[in-house]
Every structure is written in C-alpha cells, then in structure tokens.
Amino acid sequence: MKAQKISKAYAKAIYEIAKDNKLSLVKELTDFTELINKSSNLENVLFLDLFTNSEKSEVLEGIFSKVKFSNETTSFIKFLLQEKRLSYFPTIFKELVVIEDEAKGFLKGTVEGSEAAIDQKLLSELQALLEKKLGFSPKLEYKKNEKITAGFRATVQDLQVDATVDKQLDQLKNNFLTI
Numbered sequence: 001m002k003a004q005k006i007s008k009a010y011a012k013a014i015y016e017i018a019k020d021n022k023l024s025l026v027k028e029l030t031d032f033t034e035l036i037n038k039s040s041n042l043e044n045v046l047f048l049d050l051f052t053n054s055e056k057s058e059v060l061e062g063i064f065s066k067v068k069f070s071n072e073t074t075s076f077i078k079f080l081l082q083e084k085r086l087s088y089f090p091t092i093f094k095e096l097v098v099i100e101d102e103a104k105g106f107l108k109g110t111v112e113g114s115e116a117a118i119d120q121k122l123l124s125e126l127q128a129l130l131e132k133k134l135g136f137s138p139k140l141e142y143k144k145n146e147k148i149t150a151g152f153r154a155t156v157q158d159l160q161v162d163a164t165v166d167k168q169l170d171q172l173k174n175n176f177l178t179i
Contacts, residue, residue: 007088011095014076015103021072026100028073029093035063047087056081109138109156112145118152126154126161133159 018025036043045051045059060081064074080086101108111118111126123140131137138156145153151164 003088003091006085007091008095010080010085010088010092011099014072014092015096015099017072017076019103023070023072025070025073025076026096028069029096031067032063032069032073032077033090033093035067046089053081053084056086109140109154111140111142111152111154112148113142113152114145114148114150116144118142122152126152129161130154130156130159 014025017023036046042059046056057078060074060077077086077089080089080092109130111123123142127137127140130140134156140154140156147166149165151167153164153167154161
C-alpha cells in the first residue's frame with residue numbers, strides 16, 4: 001500500500017508539471033515504457049538491484065542520446081533513479097494515465113455479473129449512480145463472472161459497488177455471528 005501512495009504522489013506531481021508546461025508527458029512516458037518492454041535486458045538493468053545507480057545512469061544517458069524526450073521527462077526519470085525510486089516507475093506511469101484520463105473526463109470501469117449480458121436499463125442506472133458518486137461518467141465494460149451467483153459488481157478505480165447475492169449473504173452471515 002505504501003508503494004501505491006508513493007506512486008500516486010509522484011504521478012500527481014509530474015502531471016502538474018506537464019500541465020503547467022503544456023506537455024504530453026504521458027505520451028513520452030508511454031514511449032519510454034515501450035522501450036523498456038521491448039528489451040528484458042534493459043528492464044533488468046533498470047529495475048534489478050544487481051546494477052549500481054551509476055550503471056543505470058549510463059544506460060539512461062545512452063537512451064536519452066538516441067531517443068529525444070523533453071527535459072521534464074528525462075529529469076523526472078533521472079530524479080527517480082537518484083532517489084532510488086526508479087522501481088516505482090511502472091506504477092507511477094499507471095497512476096499518471098489514470099490521472100490524465102480523469103482530467104479528460106473519462107475513465108474505464110468493469111461491471112461483472114452472472115448473466116451473459118447486462119440489461120441496458122440497469123447499465124444506464126448504474127452509469128448514473130457512478131456519475132453521481134464520482135463526478136464524471138466512466139465508460140463501463142461488462143464481463144461475465146462465473147464466481148458471481150446473482151447480481152452485479154461494478155468497479156471504477158478504488159470505488160466498488162457490490163450488489164451481488166454473495167456479498168449480501170456474507171453480510172447476513174456476519175450479522176448472525178455478531179449476535
């Protein structure tokens with residue numbers, strides 16, 4: 001949980017810097033992430049503690065000499081390395097994407113249920129409920145979940161609306177145990 005909070009704080013900070021400077025750091029950080037994902041050797045050098053910060057810095061300088069990123073992006077990545085927080089980069093990146101999506105007014109969520117498809121009226125009602133709670137309307141995707149007996153569960157970010165029979169039975173069981 002601590003790593004999640006740290007990642008979120010860094011993501012908010014870099015988002016504000018990007019916004020103030022009218023930059024698309026998410027695009028640049030996406031490109032950087034794709035570079036890392038293309039090479040397991042690069043991923044190992046950057047994220048394993050087997051290599052010193054000096055070695056990691058040399059590798060990053062090599063990357064930055066060949067791929068042009070903004071000063072803000074390179075400074076941010078170097079800062080993470082200097083602070084020994086480069087291992088947080090993947091979660092910082094994910095948090096940054098979520099923050100940017102929120103700022104643009106859309107976010108994705110999942111609705112799970114036992115049926116093959118969800119009734120569109122119910123989906124609209126759920127959409128309205130989530131919009132009221134979140135302040136914006138998330139794009140919802142329905143998935144059938146064999147583990148749900150009946151009802152549905154909607155998840156958007158940290159918010160979960162659980163209207164499953166299983167959840168209600170658990171609550172009933174807990175109420176009986178506390179008597």
